Amino acid sequence: MQLECRISRKKKSSPGTGPGAAMLVALVLSSAPMLAVGQESGGGMKWSQDPATGCRFVAPSSLGTAPTYWIGACSGGKAAGLGMLRTRVGTTAGHAFYGELREGVPVIGTVDLDGGFQVGRFVRGDIGTRDTEWQERHDGFETALRAARAVSAHYAGQKNAASARHYSGVAKKLETQLEGD
Structure with a gap:
C-alpha cells in the first residue's frame, strides 16, 4: 500500500492537500497498528x-x-x-x-x-x-x-x-x- 501526501505552502490550498490533510493522514497511519491488533483478536479465532x-x-x-x-x-x-x-x-x-x-x-x-x-x-x-x-x-x-x-x-x-x-x-x-x- 502506497500513500501520497502533499503539503502545500500556498496561502490557498485545494481540498485534501493542506496541513489539516497531513495531520489526518498521520493520525490514520498511527492508529493502523491498533486496528490490525483488533482485527487479529476478533477474527479467525474460535x-x-x-x-x-x-x-x-x-x-x-x-x-x-x-x-x-x-x-x-x-x-x-x-x-x-x-x-x-x-x-x-x-x-x-x-x-x-x-x-x-x-x-x-x-x-x-x-x-x-x-x-x-x-x-x-x-x-x-x-x-x-x-x-x-x-x-x-x-x-x-x-x-x-x-x-x-x-x-x-x-x-x-x-x-x-x-x-x-x-x-x-x-x-x-x-x-x-x-x-x-
Whole structure:
C-alpha cells in the first residue's frame, strides 16, 4: 500500500492537500497498528463458552475440542484475569491451561499436557512456540503459578478442600519448573 501526501505552502490550498490533510493522514497511519491488533483478536479465532457459567473465551488449540470450563473472573461475559481453562469429557478431567486471559483471549501461561508443559504467549491460536525464549518461558510459568494459586483459592473459598489441595499441588509443580530455570 502506497500513500501520497502533499503539503502545500500556498496561502490557498485545494481540498485534501493542506496541513489539516497531513495531520489526518498521520493520525490514520498511527492508529493502523491498533486496528490490525483488533482485527487479529476478533477474527479467525474460535470462541467457546463455559457450559456451566456461559462465560466466553478462546481456548488454546492444544486443549483439544472437548467441552472446556473456565475457573476465574468473567467480565462482560468474557473470561478475564488469572485462572484455568479445563477440558472435561463426562467426569474425566482433561488438559488444562493455567494463565491470564484478557477479554476472553489467552495472553500467557502454560498448558499442562500428558507429557509435560507447553509454555509461552498465545500465538496463532496456541500457547508457546518451539523457539520460545527463556524470559517468555519464565514469565509463562510464573503466570501459570499465580493462576494455579488463584484456582486453589477459588476452591478453598467454596469449601472444596480436595480441589483446593489438588490445585495447590499443581502450583507446587509449576514452582518446581521455575526453580529449574
